[in-house]
Amino acid sequence: MNEQASYVQNNDLSPEQLNQIDAYWRASNYLSVGQIYLHDNPLLKEPLKIEHIKRMLLGHWGTTPGQNFIYVHLNRIIKKYNINMLYISGPGHGGPAMVSQTYLEGSYSEIYPDISRDEAGLKKLFTQFSFPGGIPSHVSPECPGSMHEGGELGYSLSHAFGAVFDNPDLIVSCIVGDGEAETGPLATAWHSNKFLNPVSDGVVLPILHLNGYKIANPAVLARIPEKELLALFEGYGWKPYLIAGDDPITMHREMAALLDMVTEEIKTIKRLATANPDGERPCWPMIILKTPKGWTGPKMVDGLPVEGTFRAHQVPLTNPVKNPEHLRQLEEWLRSYRPNELFDDNGRLLPELIALAPDGERRMGTNPHANGGLLLKDLHMPKFDDYGLDVSERGIAGPGDTLVLGKFMRDVIRLNLENRNFRLFGPDETLSNKLDAVFETTERQWQAEIVDSDVFLKKGGRVMEMLSEHQCEGWLEGYLLTGRHGLFNCYEAFIHIIDSMFNQHAKWLKVTSGLPWRRPLASLNILLASHVWRQDHNGFTHQDPGFIDHVVNKKASVVRVYLPPDANCLLSVMDHCLKSRHYVNVVVAGKHPSPQWLSVEEATIHCTKGIGIWNWASNDDGKEPDAVMACAGDVPTLETLAAVSILRSKLPELKIRVVNVVDLMKLQPEREHPHGLNDTDFDALFTKNKPVIFAFHAYPWLIHRLTYRRTNHYNIHVRGYKEEGTITTPFDMTVLNEMDRFSLVQDVIDRLPQLGDRAAYLKQAMKDKLIEHHHYIRENGIDMPEILDWKWAI
Numbered sequence: 001m002n003e004q005a006s007y008v009q010n011n012d013l014s015p016e017q018l019n020q021i022d023a024y025w026r027a028s029n030y031l032s033v034g035q036i037y038l039h040d041n042p043l044l045k046e047p048l049k050i051e052h053i054k055r056m057l058l059g060h061w062g063t064t065p066g067q068n069f070i071y072v073h074l075n076r077i078i079k080k081y082n083i084n085m086l087y088i089s090g091p092g093h094g095g096p097a098m099v100s101q102t103y104l105e106g107s108y109s110e111i112y113p114d115i116s117r118d119e120a121g122l123k124k125l126f127t128q129f130s131f132p133g134g135i136p137s138h139v140s141p142e143c144p145g146s147m148h149e150g151g152e153l154g155y156s157l158s159h160a161f162g163a164v165f166d167n168p169d170l171i172v173s174c175i176v177g178d179g180e181a182e183t184g185p186l187a188t189a190w191h192s193n194k195f196l197n198p199v200s201d202g203v204v205l206p207i208l209h210l211n212g213y214k215i216a217n218p219a220v221l222a223r224i225p226e227k228e229l230l231a232l233f234e235g236y237g238w239k240p241y242l243i244a245g246d247d248p249i250t251m252h253r254e255m256a257a258l259l260d261m262v263t264e265e266i267k268t269i270k271r272l273a274t275a276n277p278d279g280e281r282p283c284w285p286m287i288i289l290k291t292p293k294g295w296t297g298p299k300m301v302d303g304l305p306v307e308g309t310f311r312a313h314q315v316p317l318t319n320p321v322k323n324p325e326h327l328r329q330l331e332e333w334l335r336s337y338r339p340n341e342l343f344d345d346n347g348r349l350l351p352e353l354i355a356l357a358p359d360g361e362r363r364m365g366t367n368p369h370a371n372g373g374l375l376l377k378d379l380h381m382p383k384f385d386d387y388g389l390d391v392s393e394r395g396i397a398g399p400g401d402t403l404v405l406g407k408f409m410r411d412v413i414r415l416n417l418e419n420r421n422f423r424l425f426g427p428d429e430t431l432s433n434k435l436d437a438v439f440e441t442t443e444r445q446w447q448a449e450i451v452d453s454d455v456f457l458k459k460g461g462r463v464m465e466m467l468s469e470h471q472c473e474g475w476l477e478g479y480l481l482t483g484r485h486g487l488f489n490c491y492e493a494f495i496h497i498i499d500s501m502f503n504q505h506a507k508w509l510k511v512t513s514g515l516p517w518r519r520p521l522a523s524l525n526i527l528l529a530s531h532v533w534r535q536d537h538n539g540f541t542h543q544d545p546g547f548i549d550h551v552v553n554k555k556a557s558v559v560r561v562y563l564p565p566d567a568n569c570l571l572s573v574m575d576h577c578l579k580s581r582h583y584v585n586v587v588v589a590g591k592h593p594s595p596q597w598l599s600v601e602e603a604t605i606h607c608t609k610g611i612g613i614w615n616w617a618s619n620d621d622g623k624e625p626d627a628v629m630a631c632a633g634d635v636p637t638l639e640t641l642a643a644v645s646i647l648r649s650k651l652p653e654l655k656i657r658v659v660n661v662v663d664l665m666k667l668q669p670e671r672e673h674p675h676g677l678n679d680t681d682f683d684a685l686f687t688k689n690k691p692v693i694f695a696f697h698a699y700p701w702l703i704h705r706l707t708y709r710r711t712n713h714y715n716i717h718v719r720g721y722k723e724e725g726t727i728t729t730p731f732d733m734t735v736l737n738e739m740d741r742f743s744l745v746q747d748v749i750d751r752l753p754q755l756g757d758r759a760a761y762l763k764q765a766m767k768d769k770l771i772e773h774h775h776y777i778r779e780n781g782i783d784m785p786e787i788l789d790w791k792w793a794i
Contacts, residue, residue, distance in 0.1 A: 013256050021072055021252050023342055024356050027104060027349060028068035029296055030337040032096035034122070035129035036061060036315060037330060042122035043339055043347055048331035053321050058130035059137045060093030062313040065295040066209050067097035067175055071364070073255045074173055075105070077263050078358045084169050086482075087364045088148045090156030090186075091177030091209065095138045096129065098146060104349055105357035107144045107365030111517050119347030141511040141518065145365035147372070147481040152504045154183030155474045157206060161192040162478020163369060164202030165464075166420040170369060170482075171203045171266070178210045178219035185470035185501075190236040192471065194448040197459050198273035198282050200420070203266050206238070206286040211293035213310040222290070229288065239265075239283045244290035246308075251291070258287065277459070281447045296336070298329055372483030373519025379422060379485050380415035384408055384575040388568045388600030394616060395595040395641070395792030401634065402489075402529045402591040404567035405574060406437035409487070412578065413462050414441040416485075423479060425464045425472040426489040433489050433529035434591040438463060469497040477505050477524065485522040485578065492528040492588065493535065493544040502526075506554040506584050513557065513582060520582040527574075528588045531697070532721050533635035536730050543725035543733070545698035548664070551586050552702065556673040561664040562587045563697050565637040566596045568603035569662060576607070588697060590634045592730075595792070597637070610663025610675060613685065617644055617658040617794070625657040627748050628686055632661035633697025636720070639734055640695045643744035645794055650762045651755070654748075659685050667706040679711065688712050691751035695739050696720035717747060731783040735773060742766040742773075 013021075034042060036059035041052040067089060078085050089098055102108040103125055108115055115121045115128075128134030135142045138150025148159050160174035180186050196204070210222040221229060226242060233240040243258055245251045262285045269282045294312020299305065302325075306316045317333070320326040343349055361367055368374045387408045389398055398404065409424065416422040424430065424438060431439075443461035450457050464475055469490060476486045505524055512518040528547065535542035551559050560583050564570040570589045577585040597614075598606060606612055615621065631640035637660060647654055661667065668676040677685075686692050688711045696703050700718035707713050724736040734740040745766050749759040776784045 013253065018249060018252050018256075020352060020356060021076065021256070022248055024104070024353050025068055025072045025248070025252075026337040027339075027342040027353065028072060028097065028100045029065050030334065030339050030342065031100035031103060031122075031125070032064045032068065033061070033297075033334055033337075034126045035059065035096045035099060037317075037320065039127040039131075040123060042126055043119055043343060044331070044334060048327060048334070050321050050327065053327070053330075054127075054131070055321065056130075057315045057318065059096060060314050061096070061297055061316055062211060062213070062293040063091040063094045063177060063209065064097045065297070066211055066289065066291045067091065067094045068100065069251070069255070069291065069295075070173070070175060070207055070209070070289065071097065071101045072356075073252075073259055074364070075357055076256060077259045078362055078364070079356075080260075081263055081267075082362070083171055083263070084362070084367070085364060086147065086163060086170065086172045086367055086369050087145060088156050088160050088163075088172055088174045089139045089146070089150065090148070090153075090175050090180045092150045092153045092180070093138045094175070095136060095140065095143070095150055098139050098143050099125070099129065099135070102144045102365035105363045105365055106354075107363050110366070111144050117348050122347050141508055141515060145363075145367065145370045147370045147478075149504045149508055152501070153180050154185040155470070155477070155501060155504075156180065157186055157189035157192065157204070158471050158474020159478035159481065160204045160206075161189070161196065162475040162480075163482045164196070164204055165423065165475065165479055166200065166484065167202040167369065167482065168200055169202065171205055173205045173207060176206055176208045178208065178212070178222050179214035181208060181221050182214075182219070185468075185474065188468045188471055189474065190233070190238070191466070192475070193237050193284055194281065195445055195464065195466070196284070196447060197445065198269055199277050200460055203270070203284065205262065205266070208286065208288045210288060210290040211295075212308065213293050213313065215313055216310050233286060233288070237281070237283060238286045240286050240288055242288045242290070246292050246295065248296075255289075262287065298333055301326070301329065369482045371518060372481050373521050375483030376519065376522060377419065377421060379412065379578060380419070381575065381579065382408065382411040382415060384571040385600040385604065387571055388603070389596050391568065391596045391599045394597055398567050398594055398596040400434050400591050400593050401564070401567040401570045401589045402527070403434040403436070405570050405589070406435040408571055408574065409435055410437040410441050413438055417442075417462070421484045423462050423464055423476075423484070423486045424489065425476045425486055427469050427472050427494070428465050428467045429489060429491060429530070430463055430465060433491075433527070435489060469494060470501065473498040473501045477501065480521050480524060483521070487525045487527060487578070489527040489529060491542065492531040492547065493542045495526065495528055495547045496544065496550070499547070499550055502551070502584065503554070506558050509558045509582055509584065510555045523577060523580045523583040523585050525577045525585045526587070528586065529591045531588055531590060532725075533633075533697070533733050534590055534592050534730060535725075536728050536733050539727040540725040543721070545588075545721050548586065548588070548698045549702050551584065552664070552706070554584070556665070556668070558582070558584055559665075560585045560675070562662055563633045563664060564589055564607065564662055565631070565634050565660055566594070566598060566603070568596065568598050568600045569607050571600070572603050572607040573662065588633065594634055595638055597641075606660070607662050611659065611661045611666040611677070611685065614658045614660055617641055618656060619648060620655040620657045623655050625687065625690055626655045626752055628657045628659055628690055628692040629744070629748070630659040630661065630686070630692055630694040632664060632695075635734065636695035636697055636739060639739055639741045639744060641792060642741035642790055643748070645792060646741060646745050647748060648794055651759065654752075654755075664706070667703065669709055683711055686710070686712050686716070690715065691748070692716045693744055693747045693751070694718045695744060717751065719744065719747065729777050729781075729783045731773070731787045732777055735770060740770075742769045
């Protein structure tokens with residue numbers, strides 16, 4: 001702290017400037033308290049009365065004054081140094097602060113003209129907060145300048161780094177709450193500084209806000225010794241500066257001096273890195289700000305301490321409508337900010353205070369990076385059909401679907417190197433998921449030590465890998481939210497780690513799609529490889545396809561799920577997903593060698609439709625089918641076609657229709673999902689009364705959920721993953737879950753009683769094959785030759 005103290009002594013801010021900064025802060029706090037409590041009398045032109053108070057009080061005061069303090073001081077350095085800066089509010093419910101700040105700087109009223117910068121506008125500003133038909137209590141998409149949902153506790157720093165990748169002139173001030181700092185994603189996110197290129201990327205300035213408490217408990221980082229706290233962040237590779245206190249003028253003076261010093265350090269780091277791009281990884285500054293929780297609020301309420309305690313977290317004065325003492329304290333609290341010194345008689349902030357805010361797009365509420373669709377440019381895309389496999393015969397062996405995709409992704413990266421607007425993210429699985437080819441044109445970005453035995457590491461790589469699904473997802477979301485494109489590849493079983501992050505991003509997309517001033521973003525694209533049916537070597541822990549169930553819970557206008565059956569279909573699907581806007585696209589694909597079914601031309605047509613009859617595998621043309629064999633996913637498609645080949649060989653009189661599903665949402669009615677089939681088209685595929693044997697990639701009940709309103713739902717029998725798994729052979733995984741070809745044949749026989757004795761011997765043969773399989777794999781450790789060498793031969 002000696003360096004900081006020395007700098008404070010030489011600070012050149014005049015008393016007038018300090019007083020103006022304090023006045024702006026008081027105005028911010030006044031507006032914040034007003035949002036929580038008032039729906040009338042916004043300037044306190046008359047004594048506060050019960051009828052001026054909202055009947056339902058919702059909001060969070062505790063973090064708000066500290067965030068107002070930070071925002072005011074960031075405004076100063078933005079103006080002084082002409083900084084391009086974003087503000088990310090990590091403490092979940094700091095909504096009053098950001099709404100107050102964007103209102104004071106004018107950006108709020110520009111987007112919402114009815115919330116005008118006068119007394120009438122203040123009344124509306126206060127009334128709408130946490131009010132039916134109004135705005136949420138946290139930082140939300142409705143708030144200008146926001147790109148991070150207030151409910152996303154733990155992801156702020158990940159989003160901040162994602163925002164600055166490939167934005168060399170951008171600084172993101174990321175406010176990290178001390179409660180948020182206890183989450184796993186946030187604790188890991190401090191290591192993102194090892195991935196930040198000081199030349200081609202921007203800067204993240206973390207400001208850890210220690211106000212001592214979470215909802216009801218002390219915060220861990222606020223209760224450890226200062227020496228230990230500083231050592232922690234030095235060990236993370238940061239240069240921490242600690243500033244603490246509760247006297248406003250002293251804190252203003254110290255914060256102004258510290259931000260000047262930190263800004264100069266950042267400028268120096270960037271300048272030296274530009275002069276010597278191969279230099280050592282810089283030690284970026286960060287700030288630890290300790291202020292009382294609920295700073296400047298009521299000291300005592302009902303005989304209990306509030307300011308500086310957990311009681312300041314939400315609404316400190318809980319019942320001013322029925323408790324006269326609470327009403328008196330509320331008025332005293334509001335008047336302590338001296339609003340008559342801040343606003344004129346019309347309710348407009350005084351001109352000398354308005355002048356403290358930055359101008360135009362330098363205001364953090366109007367920075368275009370917070371509305372990334374404004375900056376979004378189309379990717380330069382190669383023609384996906386140039387990468388397709390030559391399917392000279394049905395079922396020809398392919399090298400692995402994602403291996404084929406890798407070459408396509410390689411050239412997506414190559415074509416966009418100059419624009420620097422596409423990155424590939426994944427938790428150390430890019431090679432494992434067989435996207436090897438991308439390393440022919442790029443490397444992994446890496447700023448830590450590189451030794452001779454390392455491969456594919458470089459300071460300027462386009463692949464982002466860290467063994468934390470949280471960080472990969474958070475980085476990608478921040479990258480997308482600021483107007484770029486990307487793809488996240490992950491093992492299917494472990495994508496669940498980001499369930500809540502997906503939730504919040506999907507909700508963000510849903511809400512922003514209804515805000516005309518928000519522009520569409522590039523879609524969040526998630527590729528799930530190393531999937532459930534080919535995790536036989538890793539066992540039960542790696543076998544879980546349930547993320548699909550989680551995804552389809554979200555708004556139909558946002559989510560899409562694709563199950564391409566082969567490499568050419570995967571190319572077509574991925575081309576579509578990378579070009580799409582404002583969706584979450586989940587694509588499940590295999591990485592192991594597998595049969596190929598469609599030419600590129602056929603795949604393009606099939607994937608465009610999303611669902612269709614495979615005429616070449618069916619034999620019901622011109623006749624009514626006896627049964628429909630449906631499939632969704634690469635392994636289910638293989639087993640279905642193998643079952644069809646048995647049935648058509650052994651029971652040639654049987655009329656079978658094969659329906660393949662690529663776009664899972666086609667199964668929903670069109671009234672429930674924009675991709676859904678109408679009932680007439682669905683019935684044309686699946687019939688109104690014939691048995692449907694459906695082999696599905698994931699948990700069977702999802703198909704029932706998607707089709708339960710369909711005419712023929714009672715005839716749909718689904719086979720899929722039913723939580724049976726172990727270390728075994730690939731085919732045995734399907735046997736364990738009764739989705740194998742021999743079980744599917746039996747399912748058809750069981751649902752066609754008219755076959756009678758004609759099918760008895762075939763059913764017995766299928767049971768015998770399962771017994772034979774059981775003994776064979778336990779003796780030989782691999783699947784039977786007839787499984788490994790099976791070919792489509794009809």
